[in-house]
Amino acid sequence: VGEQILPEGRCCNVCRGYDFCAEGVICGENSECKNRNTKAECECKSGYASIHGDSTYCEDIDECATQMHYCQANTVCVNLPGSHRCDCLPGFIRVDEYSCTEHDECASGLNLCDENAICTNTIRGHLCTCKPGYVGNGTICRA
Amino acid sequence: TVKDSADSSAGQTTEPFQLPGPPHKPIVTDVSKNSVSLTWQPNAHEGGAAVTSYIIEAFSQSAGSTWQTVADMVKIETHTITGLLPNTIYLFIVRAVNAYGLSDPSPISEPVRTQDV
Numbered sequence: 001v002g003e004q005i006l007p008e009g010r011c012c013n014v015c016r017g018y019d020f021c022a023e024g025v026i027c028g029e030n031s032e033c034k035n036r037n038t039k040a041e042c043e044c045k046s047g048y049a050s051i052h053g054d055s056t057y058c059e060d061i062d063e064c065a066t067q068m069h070y071c072q073a074n075t076v077c078v079n080l081p082g083s084h085r086c087d088c089l090p091g092f093i094r095v096d097e098y099s100c101t102e103h104d105e106c107a108s109g110l111n112l113c114d115e116n117a118i119c120t121n122t123i124r125g126h127l128c129t130c131k132p133g134y135v136g137n138g139t140i141c142r143a
Numbered sequence: 144t145v146k147d148s149a150d151s152s153a154g155q156t157t158e159p160f161q162l163p164g165p166p167h168k169p170i171v172t173d174v175s176k177n178s179v180s181l182t183w184q185p186n187a188h189e190g191g192a193a194v195t196s197y198i199i200e201a202f203s204q205s206a207g208s209t210w211q212t213v214a215d216m217v218k219i220e221t222h223t224i225t226g227l228l229p230n231t232i233y234l235f236i237v238r239a240v241n242a243y244g245l246s247d248p249s250p251i252s253e254p255v256r257t258q259d260v
């Protein structure tokens with residue numbers, strides 16, 4: 001016999017794990033029904049936020065809005081339904097999904113990294129990290 | 144909408160103060176053939192809204208010259224990254240996320256080599 005619970009506003013117990021969503025809960029187009037302990041609840045899909053604090057109706061988060069900073073240095077933010085993209089400025093090269101840099105100092109050989117270091121580009125330059133088993137500041141790596 | 148973001152120190156309308164500070168350097172706590180476990184301390188400065196999740200990025204010379212996002216929507220200050228290649232050196236960074244956007248990246252973790260096959 002499974003554990004029994006009394007759902008909110010109901011007369012009678014149900015078993016734990018009861019599928020409330022299967023009863024036909026109506027969630028808006030950008031929202032999904034989720035089963036909780038004692039009831040069903042609407043939850044905004046990833047990349048969407050509730051309108052008026054009620055997750056039955058959700059709208060796309062505009063990651064490119066003026067006050068937002070989801071995209072970092074040297075990018076152009078492009079808003080998408082449920083997500084966004086950070087495109088590199090023309091001629092800039094990608095550092096990660098969120099930032100770009102002007103010069104590929106690692107590929108060009110214009111870097112200070114020891115041969116036993118790993119070079120990573122940053123938005124303003126580059127960093128050198130000694131490989132495992134080596135110690136140093138990256139410009140110098142000793143076994 | 145499309146927004147230009149030329150340089151993080153010039154012409155930004157977002158107050159940098161509103162963004163979370165970067166997490167502290169992530170620490171490797173476990174390594175296997177295909178996974179690495181990390182833990183990190185959040186920055187004391189949360190910014191204009193509470194930190195709601197973290198993004199983890201990985202760098203490996205075998206995957207090219209950019210950092211790959213390997214986890215997002217991470218809700219706690221510890222995570223195991225899976226699906227990694229064996230016998231491969233990885234670096235990791237972590238960013239904090241609040242309603243205004245992403246923090247700068249944390250300092251880079253110590254480099255870690257996944258176990259051999």
Ligand SMILES: [Ca+2]
Nearest residue numbers: 061080082083
């Ligand atoms: Ca969006």
